[in-house]
Amino acid sequence: MSAARKPGRRSQQWFGRDGKQGFYYRSWLKGLGLPHEMFDGRPVIGICNTWSELTPCNSSFRELAEHVKRGVYEAGGFPLEFPVMSLGETQMRPTAMLFRNLASMDVEESIRANPIDGVVLLMGCDKTTPALLMGAASVDLPAIGVSGGPSLSGNWRGRPVGSGTGVIEMSEMVRAGTLSQEEFTEAEACMQRSKGSCMTMGTASTMASMVEALGMSLPENAAIPAVDARRFRLAHLSGRRIVEMVREDLRMSKVLTRQAFANAIRANAAIGGSTNAVIHLLAIAGRLGVELTLDDWDEIGSRLPCLVNLKPSGEYLMEDFYYAGGLPAVLREISQHLDLDAMTVNGRTLGENTADAPCWNRDVIRPLDQPLRPEAGIAVLRGNLAPDGAVVKPSAASPHLLRHRGRAVVFEDIKDLKARIDDETLDIDENSIMVLKHCGPRGYPGMAEVGNMPLPPKLLRRGITDLVRISDARMSGTAYGTVVLHVSPEAAAGGPLALVREGDMIELDVPGRRLHLDVSDEELARRRAEWTPPPAPARGWSKLYVDHVQQAHLGADLDFLVGGSGDDVAGDSH
Numbered sequence: 001m002s003a004a005r006k007p008g009r010r011s012q013q014w015f016g017r018d019g020k021q022g023f024y025y026r027s028w029l030k031g032l033g034l035p036h037e038m039f040d041g042r043p044v045i046g047i048c049n050t051w052s053e054l055t056p057c058n059s060s061f062r063e064l065a066e067h068v069k070r071g072v073y074e075a076g077g078f079p080l081e082f083p084v085m086s087l088g089e090t091q092m093r094p095t096a097m098l099f100r101n102l103a104s105m106d107v108e109e110s111i112r113a114n115p116i117d118g119v120v121l122l123m124g125c126d127k128t129t130p131a132l133l134m135g136a137a138s139v140d141l142p143a144i145g146v147s148g149g150p151s152l153s154g155n156w157r158g159r160p161v162g163s164g165t166g167v168i169e170m171s172e173m174v175r176a177g178t179l180s181q182e183e184f185t186e187a188e189a190c191m192q193r194s195k196g197s198c199m200t201m202g203t204a205s206t207m208a209s210m211v212e213a214l215g216m217s218l219p220e221n222a223a224i225p226a227v228d229a230r231r232f233r234l235a236h237l238s239g240r241r242i243v244e245m246v247r248e249d250l251r252m253s254k255v256l257t258r259q260a261f262a263n264a265i266r267a268n269a270a271i272g273g274s275t276n277a278v279i280h281l282l283a284i285a286g287r288l289g290v291e292l293t294l295d296d297w298d299e300i301g302s303r304l305p306c307l308v309n310l311k312p313s314g315e316y317l318m319e320d321f322y323y324a325g326g327l328p329a330v331l332r333e334i335s336q337h338l339d340l341d342a343m344t345v346n347g348r349t350l351g352e353n354t355a356d357a358p359c360w361n362r363d364v365i366r367p368l369d370q371p372l373r374p375e376a377g378i379a380v381l382r383g384n385l386a387p388d389g390a391v392v393k394p395s396a397a398s399p400h401l402l403r404h405r406g407r408a409v410v411f412e413d414i415k416d417l418k419a420r421i422d423d424e425t426l427d428i429d430e431n432s433i434m435v436l437k438h439c440g441p442r443g444y445p446g447m448a449e450v451g452n453m454p455l456p457p458k459l460l461r462r463g464i465t466d467l468v469r470i471s472d473a474r475m476s477g478t479a480y481g482t483v484v485l486h487v488s489p490e491a492a493a494g495g496p497l498a499l500v501r502e503g504d505m506i507e508l509d510v511p512g513r514r515l516h517l518d519v520s521d522e523e524l525a526r527r528r529a530e531w532t533p534p535p536a537p538a539r540g541w542s543k544l545y546v547d548h549v550q551q552a553h554l555g556a557d558l559d560f561l562v563g564g565s566g567d568d569v570a571g572d573s574h
Contacts, residue, residue, distance in 0.1 A: 009246075010141075011044035011078075013569045014115035021572055025115065038078050043246035045072045045239070046116035047081040048107060048136070050128040055088030057125035057197035057204060058148050060226050067232040068120050068146065071239025077118075077246070079239065082110055084135075087127040089203075089449075089476075096127040097474065098446025100134075100283075101549070101558050102541055103127070107135025112567060116141065118246040120238055124148030124197045124226075126477075129207035130280035133216065134557070137287040138564035140253050142245035144345045145217040146238045147208035149226035150318035151196030156187045162311040163198035164478020166191055168452070175422070176460035196226030199318040201310040203477035206273035207280060212327050213267035214260045215344030216252070219353045223322035241346060250345065253288055259339040261285055261292050262300050263350060267327070269304035269377030270334050272313035272395045274477025275485055278378055279447075282555030286562045294389045294553040298380035298513065305371030306395040307333055309364050312480040313395040314372055316364050324364035328357035333368050381484065381515040384524075385470070385496050385506065388488035388553045390515055398466040401482040402510040406433040406468060410502045413438040414450055426456055433468045433506045437497055438534060440472030440490025441549045441556045445542055447472070447486075452479040468508055470515070472497055472552070484508065484515060486552040492534050493551065499527040 009016075014025040016039070026039050047068050051061035065081050072079035085103040087096040111119055118141055121132040129147070136143045154161040161170075170187060173179035197204035209222040218238055224231045261281060268277050278297055285292035307330060310316050331338065331354040340351025359365050366372050376395035382388075394402065409432045411417040417436055420426055428434075434453050441447045451473035455464065469483045472490035489495030496517060500506075505518040517524075537543040548558040 009041060009043065009117050010567060010569060011115040011117050012041055015039040016041060021574070024574055043077045043117045043243050044115050045077045045079045045242050045246070046111060046114065046119040047079055047122065048110070048119055048132055049081055049083055049122045050086040050124070050132070051083070051122070052086035052088065054091050055086040055125050056090060056195065057088065058086060058128065060148055060195040061122050061124070064122055064146065064148065064232065064235045067235035068122070068239035071236040072243055075240040075243035077243035080116070082114070084110055087125060087131060089126045094444055095446040095448035096125070097448065098542070098545060100127040100131045101545065101561060103131035104134035104561070107132050108138040111136060111139045111141065112565070113570065118142035118242045120242050121145045122148065124204060126203040126207065126276065129204070129211060130284060133211070133284050134287050137252050137256065137284060138561070139567050140251050140564055141567050142242060142250050143216070143252050144238050144242045144245065145211040145221065146235050147211060147217065147221050149196050149224050149228070149231045150199040150205055151192060151226055152194040153199055153317040153319045154191035154193060156190035160317055161187060161191050162200035162317050162478065163191060164202050164476050165200045165311040165480065168479055172455065172460055172465070175454065175457045194227045198478055200312060200478045201272055201274070201308065201318070203274040203276040205318050206268065206271065206277050206477050209267060209271055209273060209327050210264045210277055210281065213264040213331065215255045215342055215350060218346055219328050220326055223318055223326035225319055225322060245345060248347070250347065255343055255345055256284070256288055256290065257342065258290050258292065259342045261290060263338050263342055265297055265301040266304055266334060266337050267331060269301040270306065270330050271308045271327070272306040272310065272373070272376060275378060275391050275393050276474055276477055278391055279474070279486065279552055279556050283557040286555055286557055287564055289563055294380055297378045297391070301377035302379050303375050304334065304337060304377050305368070306373040306376035307366045307368065307371050309366060309372050312478055313376070320361070320364050324361035325357060325359040328354045329359040329365050332357040333359070333365065379510050379513060381510070381513050383515040385500070385515045385517040386487045387496065388551060390484050390487040392482070392484050392510055394510060396480040397482040397510070401466060401468050403508065404433070404468050405505060405507045406431045408433050408435045408500055408502060408504040408506050410435045410500055411437065414444070417453060421454055421456055424458055428456055428459070430459065430464045430467065433470060433508070435497070435500050435506070436469070436471035436473060437491035437500070440487070440492055441552060442546045443472060443490055443492030443534065445537065445546050447474050447552065447556060449474050449476045451475040451485045452481050452483050470506065488551045488553040490551065494531065494533065496524065498531055499524050501527070
């Protein structure tokens with residue numbers, strides 16, 4: 001009894017063979033209790049699972065995977081679940097971003113090395129989503145994304161509190177002396193009430209929205225709460241659909257076109273999405289050879305309004321967003337700005353998927369002509385302080401600070417910031433501009449989410465809640481403030497940020513897209529001659545990362561991972 005041969009299917013190069021090699025590949029899997037008929041040429045579907053108890057956002061994925069399997073079996077496929085590195089933003093140090101590219105390599109090589117014809121990507125916490133998309137894109141098989149979903153809305157003493165945003169708000173109150181540590185501790189369990197990722201429009205929810213806007217998931221993927229039965233139904237349907245995608249040979253490259261990325265950039269503006277999406281989408285596009293640049297974020301999406309009234313830009317949370325209609329309602333609202341002919345993984349166009357999408361709450365999802373914030377997309381700044389660009393999120397900034405000139409208060413690194421920020425003698429006022437160095441891709445390393453620097457207690461006590469802050473770091477999508485991020489080149493690479501000194505005057509002009517250091521070229525040249533680069537890691541992943549990571553304006557991928565290697569099958573293992 002030999003397996004049927006289907007030469008066009010990758011898995012048959014393992015299972016569809018007679019002799020010793022076919023025996024090897026089939027026999028070991030039969031030890032799981034699988035009948036011989038499972039190797040008859042039906043599509044083999046890998047379920048790429050980022051479950052981990054160290055990643056609470058993804059802690060529902062074991063159950064989610066079982067629902068995917070039901071759909072795969074139902075459609076006549078053969079599901080095989082496999083683990084990859086799980087990136088938990090809540091626990092990993094120094095930052096999960098340090099390991100995004102490593103996890104993408106894990107995904108890529110796991111898919112390519114195994115008898116997989118299509119893959120379902122289970123992703124949730126911030127960096128798992130781009131890591132899985134990047135890795136799968138490098139192989140370019142049929143793939144479909146299933147996000148884990150946000151946790152239930154937080155509620156403390158009768159008022160809504162949201163992941164990250166509430167932490168930042170309340171921690172500043174503790175530092176200002178208006179909230180006790182006991183009350184702060186009490187709020188912990190009130191904020192995280194269930195499994196799932198941040199229930200604000202942070203990076204996890206932003207990237208789940210990007211997956212849907214890119215056409216890489218079924219409709220409604222972005223917002224269904226993690227513990228809602230409809231999340232499991234979506235997983236079931238995704239398992240069914242991936243089998244059909246293999247039969248149709250609907251690969252990632254057919255979905256992730258430049259038009260799809262343009263749609264996602266516009267959607268990010270409309271939802272008030274995280275600045276982290278900039279780096280992630282640039283990296284994903286790079287794996288596919290899609291032309292996408294930092295300037296595209298400004299040119300394509302910066303003039304669009306923010307319609308979604310969610311924290312940190314607004315007042316509601318992801319559960320409210322789902323009940324109001326979720327991302328399909330937003331995409332329908334901005335349909336005149338989208339390429340509605342873009343293909344999606346369900347085989348229909350984006351326009352077909354959203355044509356009849358209802359909105360049930362106009363306070364949560366505003367009409368296009370009554371936005372929450374006008375012209376709220378990511379703004380890209382340039383100038384002698386950021387020759388290769390920097391980004392700012394106007395929808396989360398203070399309007400009066402979008403044009404500002406102030407004296408630099410400089411922190412050489414994160415340790416310097418933590419050592420001095422609470423010092424009552426720190427020479428800083430409401431007109432100052434805080435500058436943080438050496439927190440970029442190489443400098444931290446990994447470009448941690450520390451760009452939204454805490455304000456000095458002495459200013460908080462005066463009721464000052466925002467200052468212009470500039471760094472080569474990132475910030476959490478749950479954060480807010482007039483925060484200029486991703487300054488490129490970074491300080492550790494010798495960018496102009498490394499040369500800023502205490503007392504220098506800096507000009508920020510977001511409407512004019514300008515970030516300028518008022519120091520002469522001659523003085524900057526003198527400072528550069530005195531500058532020495534910081535020491536690099538000596539070994540391990542951190543060394544490989546620092547030696548090969550690209551700058552933020554290119555997506556912070558490793559230089560040797562740009563582009564893909566396809567789905568070629570390597571030689572036999574025996």
